[in-house]
Amino acid sequence: MAEAATLHHFAFDPASRAARLALGEVRLGFTENAVRPWEPDSPIHALTPSGLPPVLELTYNGRPLVLRGQAAILGFADDTASGVLLPGDAADRAEARRLVSWFERPFNDDVNAVLLHERMEKPLLRLGSPDARQLREGREALRRHLGLLEPLAGEREWLAGRRLSQADLVAAAHLSVLDYFGEAPWAAFPGLKGWYMKIKCRPCFRPLLGDRFPGVPPSAVYADLDF
Template sequence: MSVERTLYHFPLDPASRQVRLALGEKRLPFEDKVVRYWEQPEELAALNPSGLTPVLVEDGPDGRLVLCENRAILDHLEERYPEPALLGREPADRAEARRLLQWFDRKFDYEVGSFLLHEKMEKRLLRLGAPELAALRRGREALRAHMSYLEHLLAERDWLAGRRLSLADFAGAAHLSVIDYFGDVPWRDYPAVKTWYMTVKSRPCFRPLLADRWPGLAPAGHYDDLDF
């Protein structure tokens, strides 16, 4: 059964990156369309009234399916393309993976991304002026708290949610990779998290993310280095 997929995304959006990683890990080919979501393009609004990325469109024998935003897309990919399984095989593993997905998309994004990415990325894209030092400091302090929590998890586990790679790892790596693009992750102070991230970063599905660049937003020098 032939299915043509188109992913509407922004390269430095953590939610979009989660979907790209899952598609790559499952070896599902897709055409990518980069969208400037902050400009509220009509093409994106017609697919997703919220105007948010990512959006995955699948055209197949049964017609067109439009999936809006990362949780709906990830659930669909697990349901329709179950191998390799990225939520875990046991109920407890799936529950923990889902918990961490929520952790990154809500708590981490609110406490870290909403400060660091807003100040360093969104303000530039929207031409809102220079970053506020107080906001950057707050985001960096919260990042350290989250890194400590991940260090604690990885002291007892091979992967974030347990013994196997899961969507929780892709969620964590997606969020941290965008922060790392701007050079704000204190890797040296969290060796277990660094080792885990290097392992995820070395997977074939991660390679397209390492090639991401955006005009006016240069990455840190180590961003695409697998052995940083």
């Protein structure tokens, strides 16, 4: 039994959001500790060698645990809930893992490293105004990736198959940050829009809708469940 759980996270870090969604989905209660990992004295540096959130500290069956990173936290959440975050079918599980890996590497490298750097990291680090060329390239990359996801959302009940999985939570974590900054072109991808509306209505998603980035209001549809 898990108890006394504390999640150290940054609200606009996709991996942190995925952890919050997974813990919320399996109803594992936790206290939130918001961290600012770019600051040298951030407490996150004492918790993980990477210096990056999320980190979950908890006691499980009387044993203290420190779970570092998205994979460890989502895996723990899934294990404690008897596998509800991965499909029962082996092929669907493989597809869920493929999609999680997709967001962790190519999507993160092609899209987040550009758009979130320009829209989020630059203001936080005071690196100046967003670069128009970089924004254009990041938006083009986002459309390419969403174009690959659109058929999946249109043909399947959930991204990896017949039931919600880690793939949906990780995808929603990434896309919700972009949605906050008004960078998600939902009108061009109706299948993904329908999928996002569905996951956005789940109880685990509600805390994310209250997140606010300093100096930047959310997009007009960010907190709208029926947009």
